Amino acid sequence: MSEAPPPYEAAMDPERTTTGPKAPSAAPGPHGYETESAANGILSLQIKQNENVLYYISHYNEVNTPDIILFADYNHKGPRLAQASFNPPGKDFKFYIGGIKSPTGDDWDIVRDYTLVDERDDEVVAVFVEHFSLEINGTMTFRRELDAKAEMSALMAQVGSIKLPRDTINDITAPNVYLPRPMSRYRSFSGALIDPEKQRRGSEDSIDAHDYLSSSQPMLGQGAARAPTYAYHLPRRRFSRYFTLAISAIIGFFIWYLVRASLSSRAAVELGIGRPAAPPPAWEGFPFLKRYHGGIxxxxxxxxxxxxxxxxxxxEVQRLVDAAMEQKKKADAVTSKEKGFNKKREIPEVKEQVAFPLPHRFDPYPKYGVEGDRKGFAPPVKCYVDAKEKREVPQLLAFNGTTKGFPDPVMGSYDLLGLRKDVCFERHGRLGPYGFGYSKKFGGSGAGMDGDxxxxxxxxxDELEIDYRNVKWAEVQDKCEKDNAxxxxAPPKQRLNHFFTSMASGGPVEEKQTSKRAEEEPKVQESTELLNRTVVLIRTWDSFEYDAxxxxYLRALVNELSIQSGTEYVVHFLVHVKDNDAQIWADDETYQRVLEKALPAEFKGMxxxxxxxxxxxxxxxxxESxxxxxxVHGAYRSTYMPVxxxxxxxxxxxxxxxxxxxxxxxxxxxxxxxxVSQWAKQQPRKGLWERNGRFYVxxxxxxxxxxxxxxxxxTEHGTASKENIYGKLASDAGVKNPMDVASHxxxxxxxxxxxxxxxxDTTADPDNDPQPPTVFDKDNYEWGVGEEADFITFNPLFDPHKTxxxxxxxxxxxNTTEGYPPRRTAIITxxxxxxxxxxxMHRETTLQRHTMxxxxxxxxxxxxxxxxxxxxxxxxYIDRAWPTSYxxxxxxxxxxxxTGGxxxxxxxxERQHNFLGTTWYYHAGFPANLWKRWLGYKVDNDGGEEWELANEGRMCLPAMLLHPIKQVDLIVEHLEGEPV
Incomplete structure (x- = not known):
């Protein structure tokens, strides 16, 4: 396709050729757009946008009055007017309209609804031409191929100050032509009212009079010099503009997103957000043990x-395989569960009825006499919960043997400590003597009334249940202690009561009375061997809510340790008053009132x-660190300070x-x-601290x-040697934190x-510290045997150094500038x-200012x-089948x-999670589940009263320590009118 012709440069008639200086290169047109010179008949392009796209193509004379205006009003989204021109007098009128090229590239697309307007004096003549296309040769061919030519033969126009004659456009042959009557005013397509006369006069008044009257300069030259310049503005490309804006916006958004994502990612890395979850511990893959819940x-x-x-x-290996296969079978059963007529009838398993075994009384107290456990010791005086009726709490009931398949403890030993492992306890035989299993109207708890x-x-x-609403344990224990004194x-002389510093047993008043009675009633010692006095301090606080x-638990402690033993153990409550502003030291009455409110009525005064x-x-x-x-004086950091x-x-x-x-x-x-006390007493000191630091498996x-x-x-040879059979570490240990040579x-x-x-750093009274009788190598595990232990714990005493x-x-x-002092720690106090x-410990804290x-x-x-x-x-015990070597x-x-070091x-x-399945650790979960199942309640949708009745009966557990057990909500019977 040939190129569109350039703007026509007029070949003016020599007699009419305008001379003079060239117009300015950039002067504002009448509509506020920059244009180039209008000399030589060049039309300038004006663009305005309304509801529809509106184009103006105008030619201006020397007085800024438009001579020819071409309006283009159309709804087509593509075409753009690029340029237009016309011939000087004597030439055919030509103008070129640019738009979107056709696919063939030969001619221009159709443009519709154009209006050609000639402004002359007071009149405006409009010619409407519809649907034409413009070829490159300048011939205006109508779309319907009428081959008509529009000529302006009568056009007599002089560029510059000469206006077009009134009959300039009077011979136009074209279809669909409408020639309106002359009019002085009209409305533009935007709706604005246009007054050509005012525009013309305003333009004429702006011309300096000297330019008209001067005869030293030709008229056309003046016009050429004064005429503003108009440019051929390139047409606006809407698509290009919007496309560019869209691309720019996308690029800007992309850059903003990358910057924001980078900052967010950096913050997430610093905070650990989005970090892949650590794989579950290895022990979670071990199968659960099932025989803990066996019935009697x-x-x-x-x-x-x-x-x-x-x-x-x-x-163990086969058990892991069986557990995996069983899990697979369960998954397959869910996905391929049979339905409808194909469903197999489930035949209930008929369980063999076994006769209920008979329990027996469990009596762990020592025998006195010549053949008894305590030769030379005076036997205890029997104590009662009600001195008038001579009522005593019955001994516990135990069953011989253990439930079938019950696991053995994985750590520790019954035989080693002398504990009985050939008996087990179910809930009624263990807790029944303390109010479990009978109604509140008889003085019980109302719990355990249903189920097995x-x-x-x-x-x-044949005895009646004890009504614990009438039991006063403080009076019972005091009388029992007096009878067995x-x-x-003989107790040493008590220290003076400084009141606010007093740790009164039952309160300041009770302490004074006890001291006075102790002085007035000296005890008669009838036996050659005397027992040590021991107190059991139960830690609690003033706002603790005691449930059934x-x-x-508390009744069992008092009865089994104190009353039935003849007060070999005296049970006491150490109550923490959390409100530091409470005036408990104001007087005795305030102290007693707070103390009575802090404990249940049964334990008042204890x-x-x-x-x-x-x-x-x-x-x-x-x-104060x-x-x-x-x-440092808080209950968490200094639990033993009040003790x-x-x-x-x-x-x-x-x-x-x-x-x-x-x-x-x-x-x-x-x-x-x-x-436990007897076993600890028999332990030799040689290697004791080293054995204390290890679990016994x-x-x-x-x-x-x-x-x-x-x-x-x-200890003596280390574990650095590969041949040392005791030097193996767990497979997951030492990977991220390998142990150094010193650790082996x-x-x-x-x-x-x-x-x-x-x-x-000095210690209090170092001269009074016990010293070994000989060197380490010469001792034959003799030093310490028969010596009472100063400290007995139920968890290893590990070295926290480097842990x-x-x-x-x-x-x-x-002084910790060069290192910490030797330390040992036992979790759970x-x-x-x-x-x-x-x-x-007291002297170290008061005199040396030491504590940990x-x-x-x-x-x-x-x-x-x-x-x-x-x-x-x-x-x-542990809840899963851990390989014992692991x-x-x-x-x-x-x-x-x-365990430490x-x-x-x-x-x-990061490794304490391994204790979660054990029965003794501060955050273990297994103890609470086992205790609740033992009480007959459903846990994790397993167990419960119905399950016990339909299967093996209620659970029977051997003696085991459980920690922690918190907030066990029992189902209890409520009396009529009693708040629930």
Missing amino acids: RTLVSREDDTPEYPVAEDV REGAEHVWG HRFK EDMF GTLWSERQMGLIYGGLA NYRDLQ QYFAHMHPEYDFIWHWEMDVRYTGHFYHLFQK PAEHGSWEDFRHMVRIQ SHETPVWGPLRPSGEG NWILAEDVTGY ASRLSHRLLET FSEMWPGSCALHHGYKAVYAPHPV LAAVFNNGRNGA ARTSVFSD
């Missing part, structure tokens, strides 16, 4: 039973109040059991406390003698006091402490002073096979 109808003797766990290694109750009548036999050592399940502000006054001068934003002061104010107690409200024991408390370690020998090898090298066993080595235990650095008052240890975090302070203090500390490996490696994964310790914060 499946009881078998311990000798004839085959425990479900632990088992041999080949059986077969054999529950054996609890009371001859069996114990808590009452079973408590001792304390507050953190009181500890701040007594142990003033401690460096605010470790983890907690005060050590209680021991200081009550020197009559040789030992103090520190007990918690969320501990449960399925067996007999006296049996547990006695056996009988399935892997063998007998206790084998375990003791293994510990000595690991040999250690120096603890032998005697291990004091702090920091500059300026990631989050509280390892909570050390106050020691349930323990037994001697008066010697507590008094030393609660679970680290007693063990560390015993280590510094050479006292005897013992970890009692009580039976601990379990032993994970739990003893510290330095040289210990390295980052890979199981007590490091």
